[in-house]
Amino acid sequence: MIRLNNVSKRYPGGFDALRNITFEVGDEEMVFITGHSGAGKSTLLKILTLIEHASRGQVVVNNRNLARLPRRRIPYFRREIGVVFQDNKLLHDRTVFDNVALPLVVAGMSPQETGRRTRAALDKVGLLGKEKMYPITLSGGEQQRVGIARAVVNKPALLLADEPTGNLDAEMADQIIDLFHDFNRHGVCVLIATHDLRQIQRMRKRVIGLKDGELAVDSGSQAA
């Protein structure tokens, strides 16, 4: 699903965010990316979603070489992956339903199909009853679940999450990570950037550790 080969990212000004990162993630794996703030977790996710381009090295996601993807194809590439953000990036002037439906609307799906899939995604995260509410009226954990529903509504093969439990208490964080685990068991490749060691120990999944932009630890592929 993901293959990085000697990937480096140098920002203008000479700061090396990533240095010679090489690893592969299989189609049905669940992986935690960990490291201190500034270790390069966010940069790695930005490169995987083409918010940033790698300065050197090869990045292949879902069988696409990202360096060769023309700018106009980027939207279509992004529809193949689901992304969950720490600040969930919900639109606060739209209802929960409209937020979750947005990727389908953007992709031009018919209203009937959009409604069906949106309700299915909301059902999966346990928020079917709150589809008409506005995100601001929901708790932090519920907002994050809306973000997850939006990320999976397209049925992507790859789910990326950047500190999805960063702003949540332990109980809510457990729920969120369990939700990711559930998607993984249904065949979705899941990559979670986090420094929540509790979740990492609880899940016992592969861990890739970054330190100052370099690959420090890779516990290696293991069956899910």
Added chain:
Amino acid sequence: MKNHLLRHLQVLFYSLGELARAPLTAFMTIAVIGITLALPAALYALLGNLQRVGGGWDEGAQISLFLKLNTPETTARALAGQIRAMPGVASVRYISPTSALKEFKRLSGFGDTLNLLDSNPLPAVLLVRPAKHAAGASAAQRLAQTLGKLPGVALAQFDLEWVRRLDAILRLAQRGVLILALLLGIAVLLVVGNTIRLAILSRRSEIEVIKLIGGTDAFIRRPFLYAGLFQGLFGGLLAWILVAGSLALLAGPVRNLAGLYGSRFELASLGLQAGTILLLGGATLGWLGSRLAVGRHLRAIEPG
């Protein structure tokens, strides 16, 4: 295809809703566009009216045939009959030297002085009115030349130079209105562009999110293009209303003034065709201004 149309309709109504959600901002923009477009449209309407005034005088054009001195009245009347039968002539009126002198005395104020003359120095005159189809300045000019060559005619005078000059001035003014319209059209582009730029900036985070979840540039552009289109369209409508209203306010006094000159001239309003052009032009300018702004600013907004 049906889906595509449906999505366009959705965005269309969404854009209309956006305008309604911020009525004051929308109204300000529309008012600026309306007033900007109203100026050249009003000038255009006034020019059209001036041309009709000129055209009216043109139609009343007469050719004066001064006959040779001492032409007997019978010869003059025979000539009048001959001319009356010519194509392109509507009517001929004979004015004898005596009645010409009488009229001259009355109008010139030289009455007493003229009494000192022992003979009448004025020639007989035939007033020829061209038929409608020959009433244009050039056709009447040709008729005057033909009549001038008739035996017994000393001079054929067709004095419509001033009509031609008015025509030339109006043409000049028309060019001026065109230039003004072009400049103000560019102003509308800039106004819409700036409004759309602000709209884009105020929805920056929304655009970022849509880009992140795979929205194409075309998808993001669409509501802004519709917004520009509607602002331009409503601006054009406002301009039409402004011009029609102003002309309606002027109609009474103009009728009054024309009455004082013995004319039944009526101020014509902006026609349906000109109004439609105003609406379409406004919509096009709005769309174009939005297109320019969106093209410049959307690319700059990238999630990061």
